[in-house]
Amino acid sequence: LKNWAGNLTYSTNKLYEATSVTELQNFVKKTSRLKVLGSRHCFSDIADSTKQLVSLSGMNQAYLDEQNRTVSVDAGMNYGQLSPYLHQRGFALLNLASLPHISVVGACATATHGSGFGLGNLATSVVAMEFITAKGELVTLEKDKDGDKFNGAVVHLGGLGVVTKLVLDVRSTFNIQQYVYENLPITRLADHFEDIMGSAYSVSLFTNWQSDYIQEIWVKAK
Numbered sequence: 001l002k003n004w005a006g007n008l009t010y011s012t013n014k015l016y017e018a019t020s021v022t023e024l025q026n027f028v029k030k031t032s033r034l035k036v037l038g039s040r041h042c043f044s045d046i047a048d049s050t051k052q053l054v055s056l057s058g059m060n061q062a063y064l065d066e067q068n069r070t071v072s073v074d075a076g077m078n079y080g081q082l083s084p085y086l087h088q089r090g091f092a093l094l095n096l097a098s099l100p101h102i103s104v105v106g107a108c109a110t111a112t113h114g115s116g117f118g119l120g121n122l123a124t125s126v127v128a129m130e131f132i133t134a135k136g137e138l139v140t141l142e143k144d145k146d147g148d149k150f151n152g153a154v155v156h157l158g159g160l161g162v163v164t165k166l167v168l169d170v171r172s173t174f175n176i177q178q179y180v181y182e183n184l185p186i187t188r189l190a191d192h193f194e195d196i197m198g199s200a201y202s203v204s205l206f207t208n209w210q211s212d213y214i215q216e217i218w219v220k221a222k
Contacts, residue, residue: 038106
């Protein structure tokens with residue numbers, strides 16, 4: 001087993017693929033040590049285990065609540081699956097991961113970020129979460145009800161338990177247009193950093209650090 005980039009080989013080939021919450025609870029109860037693999041878009045060994053790995057990729061459904069403007073997302077769903085599901089129904093996420101194959105639950109667990117001064121990291125869209133503890137108990141935490149306990153649990157780095165579901169805020173769907181600028185001198189970026197990064201809904205910089213220029217600036221505006 002390797003990660004997405006192929007630069008990390010996991011320390012065991014024992015991979016349990018869950019298909020339901022009840023089945024997963026029973027497995028957790030009888031397993032002394034395990035770690036959960038998301039979409040394997042991780043370049044460190046934080047998700048590695050010498051004992052047992054668990055995949056929730058088969059649990060990948062979403063359930064839209066139009067009235068409350070939220071979507072319930074199973075742990076195996078990625079952004080490439082969730083975004084079209086929402087768009088077809090007239091809704092969208094406020095912010096996205098940089099690549100479509102990244103799992104929603106994994107991205108929120110690690111506080112993965114998009115780009116843009118007005119956008120929080122991906123975990124800021126979470127309003128509720130469901131997870132299985134080491135004893136196999138199913139626990140639900142809600143932002144409005146559980147306060148600091150919820151805030152302390154959202155970015156858990158896999159140490160809280162096996163997260164099976166998230167509920168995210170959504171908004172009405174919208175279009176983005178992107179402008180690409182080339183070869184911005186790094187000195188100009190330093191002098192006008194806040195103006196540049198705050199100039200649109202989302203701004204991304206790309207450089208190879210081999211010259212005194214930022215090779216590309218992607219400016220995305222609604």
